[in-house]
Amino acid sequence: MSYHRAAREHHNRRPLPSHHPRRHPPRRKRPKRLSIRAYILIILIIIASLVLFFYNILGVDTETEEQLGYAATLNVSSLNTNFDNTQLIYRFYYTHMPLELARHIIIDPFNLAKLITFSPLENTLTIYTVSPVIIDITYDYENNNINITLYNPRELYSHIVIIDPGHGGHDPGAVVGPTTESEIVLSISLKLYNILGESDNNIKAYMTRHNDIFVSFEERADFANSIGDIFISLHANYFDGAGSHLVYGTEVLFNPENPHKTNTSNRFDIDNATLAQIFQDNLVYELQTRDRGILEHTGLAVLNLVNIPASFLEIEFMTNQASLANLTNPSFQLRAAEALYRSIITAFNYSYNDTSE
Numbered sequence: 001m002s003y004h005r006a007a008r009e010h011h012n013r014r015p016l017p018s019h020h021p022r023r024h025p026p027r028r029k030r031p032k033r034l035s036i037r038a039y040i041l042i043i044l045i046i047i048a049s050l051v052l053f054f055y056n057i058l059g060v061d062t063e064t065e066e067q068l069g070y071a072a073t074l075n076v077s078s079l080n081t082n083f084d085n086t087q088l089i090y091r092f093y094y095t096h097m098p099l100e101l102a103r104h105i106i107i108d109p110f111n112l113a114k115l116i117t118f119s120p121l122e123n124t125l126t127i128y129t130v131s132p133v134i135i136d137i138t139y140d141y142e143n144n145n146i147n148i149t150l151y152n153p154r155e156l157y158s159h160i161v162i163i164d165p166g167h168g169g170h171d172p173g174a175v176v177g178p179t180t181e182s183e184i185v186l187s188i189s190l191k192l193y194n195i196l197g198e199s200d201n202n203i204k205a206y207m208t209r210h211n212d213i214f215v216s217f218e219e220r221a222d223f224a225n226s227i228g229d230i231f232i233s234l235h236a237n238y239f240d241g242a243g244s245h246l247v248y249g250t251e252v253l254f255n256p257e258n259p260h261k262t263n264t265s266n267r268f269d270i271d272n273a274t275l276a277q278i279f280q281d282n283l284v285y286e287l288q289t290r291d292r293g294i295l296e297h298t299g300l301a302v303l304n305l306v307n308i309p310a311s312f313l314e315i316e317f318m319t320n321q322a323s324l325a326n327l328t329n330p331s332f333q334l335r336a337a338e339a340l341y342r343s344i345i346t347a348f349n350y351s352y353n354d355t356s357e
Helices: 003-012 036-056 062-068 098-102 183-196 217-227 272-287 301-305 321-326 332-349
Strands: 080-084 089-093 104-110 113-119 126-128 135-141 145-151 159-165 203-207 232-238 251-256 291-296 310-317
Touching: 003 183, 036 113, 062 232, 104 203, 126 145, 159 183, 159 217, 183 203, 183 310, 183 332, 203 332, 232 332, 272 291, 272 332, 301 310, 310 321, 321 332
Parallel strands: 104 145, 159 203, 159 232, 232 310, 251 291
Antiparallel strands: 080 089, 089 126, 113 126, 135 145, 251 310
């Protein structure tokens, strides 16, 4: 193509319309900048998040620590305890648990604690002991320490009764319809435990279980032998032979061999037959049940393992319709607990040596 022809075609080309995109190519948009206020707000949110993290997760309270020390980060109102005496596990839950707190906890006597664990993320301190203990916590603000003192219950109480609700967990005991022996005796045991706790007779009560868990015979016996003066195991009777619906009444079983007589650390001297008769008389009188008497029994594992005065109480028969209705009645259960309470008072006031002269 000649120069003149190319120039002529260029001259004759129509101009692009004003709205054509090639005439006005799109401009690249600039990103919007955040305002200064927005930057300040973001920074404040980050700072607040960090403060909450260190306060809630690590438990650090700067003002409290600077002014009063680590002992002030714990107080009675913020302390919850969940004691499993049978398993010898004592777990404390705190609202604050600084990582450095471990250095400020003093446990005495230390030989009663076989293992101590801290879990700062869960705010817990767990003490595993060699025997059941009473725990007292005091705060030493002057030296910035938390003192946890462990006592054997026998150091603080002159009379200790071990209440043993039979069965539990995967062992329900006797079962009639939806009702289990383990739940009946647990309900009566808890009522007795509460009565003893509210009394002013200086009798300390412990239970081998407070809920529906399984506790072995060995664990029940070891627990009782380590701190107890009297052991009572609560049960509901069962008979599935001919005429079972006609069988009813109360009986108490005991070990006639009195294994506690060889226990030199035993503080309380009463033979098992006498103890059983005290419980039998009070239960029959209060509940107006048939008196089936006290029975010697050397084949009950828990009675053979316990080396303190002990009774095995059969409150009533679950296989008798009227008796079962009573056993599941809260009013009947409370009367049974009150009868057991009076029996315990009588037993502790009984002197074996005085009657044997």
